[in-house]
Amino acid sequence: MAEESRPLALHARIEREVEDRILSGEWPPGTRIPFEHELTAHYGCSRMTVNKALSQLVKKGLIERRRKSGSYVRQPEVLSAVMEIHQLEREVRALGLAYAFRLIEATERSAGEADRKRLLLSAPAAVMHIRGIHSAGSRPFCLEDRLISLEEVPQARAADFSKYPPGSWLLEQVPWSAAEHRINAVGAGRAEAELLDLREGAPCLVIARRTWNASGSITQVNLTYPGDMHTLVAEFSPSGRAG
CATH class of the missing domain: 1.10.10.10 (Winged helix-like DNA-binding domain superfamily/Winged helix DNA-binding domain)
Incomplete structure (x- = not known):
């Protein structure tokens, strides 16, 4: 048989x-x-x-x-290397769970003061603001709040982010040469709690990432995870110095 x-x-x-x-x-x-x-x-x-x-x-x-x-x-938990840029879909599928992305908004606007600070822009510019929810199985996995510089990535105007999650799309479309990660623990605000199906004030992990190349900033994104669903891992070797 x-x-x-x-x-x-x-x-x-x-x-x-x-x-x-x-x-x-x-x-x-x-x-x-x-x-x-x-x-x-x-x-x-x-x-x-x-x-x-x-x-x-x-x-x-x-x-x-x-x-x-x-x-x-069990609560699914993602282990991510701090110094790598991962596609959220791959993180979810690595858990053996079904992945989905729901676009909340994708709007073009002139960069305000807060936008320029996030992207480190020194002059007025057009940006694309994107918000969406990544899901793992039946549960919200991550809230994405992203700015894309339309000076550096004008093709983003024509992209359909309801079909192609912006992080995956950017990795395939736009070369980057450097990235910066900032990691914070925060309590979920009312809007974040509602979108992530959490109680207000529940612990969350926020990864703020900015990527750029020789000509300027490409994107800045804040990824907000429920605190029990993400673990960051850093691997390093001795530098030869004590401490």
Whole structure:
């Protein structure tokens, strides 16, 4: 019998069906998985079979077991290198979750004082202001608030950011030579809390990034993540100096 047509062992079937419910968003983070005795009754199998399936899901990082409480869908967590520019879609798909982007607004305007400060512009200029929500499964993953310099990237006027998330589009369209990251912990304001499905004041991580090339600033973006969904990682070597 071909490998593809062999029936799954029951523990593998249980594992796959629970995993499918998690990755589809049917069981979002925090959902309690049915107790082992409930799964045993549902599948008509031994508790050992159910335990084997759940143990594999723990190893995959999809669920966590809490003593005397049961098993729960884990909160997805992204590990990002501080000095790299990642595409949010890749971050989400690396978690095994469905990715989506919802454009809130994309408007052209003359740069005001706050815009010029964000992009470090010394003269009046036109900018594109973009806001959107990136989702992982059924949950908001990141709020993007971006300015693009139309002096440096005039083709942004014709881009359809409802189909192409701006970060991915920029990486493919515009060469950059340098970037700066600033990282802050903040409490979610009313607007951010509503968009990210958080309580007002909930902890968030904000990555403020500016990229530029020899002719000037390209873009500045503030990426706001729920505080429990993102971890930053920096790798470095000894410099030869103590401290």
